[in-house]
Each structure stands twice: as structure tokens, then as C-alpha cells.
Amino acid sequence: MFLLLTHSSTLLFTLLLLTSLPCILSRTLTFSPVTKISLTNHNIQRLADAGKGSTITGISEIKKYFSHFGYINISLHNNSTFSDIFDAEFESVLNLYQQKLGLQVTGKLDSNTLSHITTPRCGVPDTINVDSFHSTEHYLYFPGKPRWTRPMPMSLTYSFSRDYMIRSLSLHEIREAFKRAFSRWASVIPVSFVETDDYSFADIKIGFYNGDHGDGEPFDGVLGVLAHSFSPESGRLHLDAAETWAVDFGSEKSDVAVDLESVATHEIGHLLGLSHSSVKEAVMYPSLKARDKRADLKMDDIKGVQALYGSNPNFRFGSSLESDISTNGADLRVRSLRLAGIILFSFIQSLCLCI
Numbered sequence: 001m002f003l004l005l006t007h008s009s010t011l012l013f014t015l016l017l018l019t020s021l022p023c024i025l026s027r028t029l030t031f032s033p034v035t036k037i038s039l040t041n042h043n044i045q046r047l048a049d050a051g052k053g054s055t056i057t058g059i060s061e062i063k064k065y066f067s068h069f070g071y072i073n074i075s076l077h078n079n080s081t082f083s084d085i086f087d088a089e090f091e092s093v094l095n096l097y098q099q100k101l102g103l104q105v106t107g108k109l110d111s112n113t114l115s116h117i118t119t120p121r122c123g124v125p126d127t128i129n130v131d132s133f134h135s136t137e138h139y140l141y142f143p144g145k146p147r148w149t150r151p152m153p154m155s156l157t158y159s160f161s162r163d164y165m166i167r168s169l170s171l172h173e174i175r176e177a178f179k180r181a182f183s184r185w186a187s188v189i190p191v192s193f194v195e196t197d198d199y200s201f202a203d204i205k206i207g208f209y210n211g212d213h214g215d216g217e218p219f220d221g222v223l224g225v226l227a228h229s230f231s232p233e234s235g236r237l238h239l240d241a242a243e244t245w246a247v248d249f250g251s252e253k254s255d256v257a258v259d260l261e262s263v264a265t266h267e268i269g270h271l272l273g274l275s276h277s278s279v280k281e282a283v284m285y286p287s288l289k290a291r292d293k294r295a296d297l298k299m300d301d302i303k304g305v306q307a308l309y310g311s312n313p314n315f316r317f318g319s320s321l322e323s324d325i326s327t328n329g330a331d332l333r334v335r336s337l338r339l340a341g342i343i344l345f346s347f348i349q350s351l352c353l354c355i
């Protein structure tokens with residue numbers, strides 16, 4: 001009888017364990033990574049009303065997010081101790097984030113700020129060094145301003161990992177996207193990039209990785225963090241294999257498709273020594289929405305990288321960059337002067353006609 005009871009208890013326990021296992025697993029699987037904030041509309045509404053002194057579920061997640069991307073001094077905190085209180089420190093961190101991303105500095109979780117927090121981005125933390133902001137430029141470097149130190153003109157080799165690739169795009173499509181990305185930087189600085197099959201000896205090593213891949217910066221699945229790379233002279237460029245990488249949005253219709261060439265161009269900027277820019281149109285701006293393209297270097301990117309490597313002797317500021325200048329306001333003045341000149345010329349012409 002005792003034996004029968006014991007046997008029945010064991011069976012019951014096993015049955016309970018088996019039935020509860022899916023719950024345990026699903027709880028583990030639904031745990032959201034620090035780098036990916038996806039809030040329901042209901043939660044966004046609650047957070048949007050947040051002000052200093054209020055306590056709202058979800059603020060601790062945003063604090064962890066800010067901590068991961070360099071806005072909170074990690075040595076003073078433990079991720080597990082972040083509270084849901086909207087305190088004075090959180091307000092100053094929000095101000096800093098808004099300043100760094102070129103948003104209106106409100107110190108509040110306004111809809112524009114929440115929209116940026118939930119936008120996919122690069123995994124490289126933002127460099128917080130307000131003192132190094134230039135008067136008109138907004139590019140930044142990594143601490144210590146590292147760069148590749150070979151004699152000029154410089155040639156760097158790059159190679160794709162054979163083991164860590166994706167199958168949704170052909171190797172040819174990936175190679176072409178990267179070729180275009182490298183050529184953008186090569187056209188403005190005296191540095192050339194040459195593809196090699198010798199992966200182990202290449203200066204720049206490119207691969208697509210899933211989740212935890214051994215460098216302490218695990219990828220977080222679809223969207224969230226898209227890619228990351230390391231400052232000179234590491235040469236490691238990693239892309240999240242879970243993304244729907246695209247080279248042509250015409251054929252790739254997915255809502256979560258990410259433009260490979262835009263992300264490649266951005267990450268190469270890091271490999272060369274550039275940190276994130278606060279100019280929204282710049283390639284080095286940290287976030288990129290799904291189905292968006294931002295692969296053309298802007299004046300801010302060019303000035304930043306040329307300050308590290310000098311200018312390519314063949315580089316000329318082209319007409320495509322003139323529209324870029326207008327975003328800084330400088331060109332508006334030039335245009336106003338041109339317009340004034342045209343009006344004056346027309347006025348003189350009409351006077352001459354009258355006479």
C-alpha cells in the first residue's frame with residue numbers, strides 16, 4: 001500500500017512537473033531583453049503622462065535601456081535595483097538622451113522620445129561627452145579617439161565569416177551591399193577597402209550572429225538592436241542574424257525588413273572610429289526604422305571621418321551634399337542671399353526695361 005502510494009505520488013509529481021513545464025518555459029522565453037523596448041499602446045499612454053515623482057510600471061525597463069546605452073553610470077547601479085520611480089536622476093538622463101538624439105529637450109517621456117526608444121538601433125552605446133560637441137558639427141569619437149594607424153594612403157582588408165552567414169540573401173547580394181557601403185567611406189578619405197577570402201587574417205571580419213555570441217553583447221532577436229561593431233583597430237562587425245535583412249524593399253515586403261546597406265555603412269563608420277551623431281540625417285545617427293534607408297554620407301559624417309584620416313584627394317563636395325548643408329541652416333543663408341540677388345537683378349532689369 002505504502003509502495004503504491006509512493007508510486008502514485010511520484011507519478012502525480014511527474015505529471016505536475018510536465019504540465020507546468022510549458023509555463024516555466026514560456027515565462028523564460030517572454031522575458032524581454034534590455035536592448036529591446038516594445039511597449040503596448042496602453043503602457044505608452046501611461047508612460048506619456050509620467051512626471052517627476054510618479055511611479056509607473058515600465059520606467060525601470062527604460063532605466064535599464066538607458067543604462068545599457070551609456071546614459072546611466074553602471075558602477076553606481078545594479079540593473080536589478082532600478083525602480084519604477086520617475087526621479088530627478090531619471091529626468092536628467094532623459095534630458096541627456098533627448099539632447100544626444102537631437103530631440104526637443106523636455107525631460108519628459110513625450111511621444112517623440114518614446115517613439116525613439118522603441119525604434120530599432122545600433123547596439124553600440126552612445127558616447128556621452130557633451131564637452132566634445134563642436135559648435136556646428138555633431139559627430140563624436142570613441143574615448144581616446146582611436147583610429148587605424150597605418151601610413152597613408154591606407155588599405156584595409158575585409159572578409160565574411162563562412163560559418164556565420166544568413167541564407168535569406170545570397171552571398172553575392174551581401175557582398176555587393178557591403179562593397180557599396182565601403183566605397184562610400186573610401187570616396188571621402190584616403191583609405192581603400194579590399195575584400196579577401198582569408199578571413200582569419202582580414203583586418204575587418206563580418207558575420208551574422210544569433211543571440212549570445214561570446215562578446216558580452218548578445219543580440220535580441222527581431223528589431224531592437226540590429227548590429228554592432230567595435231572601435232579601431234578591432235575590425236569586428238556583427239549583424240543580428242534574426243533580422244529580416246533586405247537589399248531591395250521592392251522584393252522584400254516584410255514590415256520588419258532592415259536595409260543591410262544602411263546598417264553596413266553605419267557600422268563601418270564605427271570601425272573607422274566614429275561614434276554616434278545627433279544629426280538625424282547622418283549615417284552615424286544611432287537608430288534606423290524598419291524599411292528605412294539612410295546610407296548616403298552626410299556632411300557631419302564626412303567632416304567627422306576626415307578629421308581622423310584626412311580627405312581623399314579626389315573628393316569634392318558635390319551637389320548631393322548641398323541639400324545636406326541646408327539642414328544645418330548654413331545653406332539657408334546662402335539661398336536667402338541668392339534669392340535676394342535674383343530679386344535685385346529682376347528689379348534692376350525691370351527698371352532698365354521701364355527706362
Ligand SMILES: [Zn+2]
Binds near residue numbers: 122267270276
Ligand atoms: Zn552605431
Ligand SMILES: [Zn+2]
Binds near residue numbers: 209213228
Ligand atoms: Zn557581437
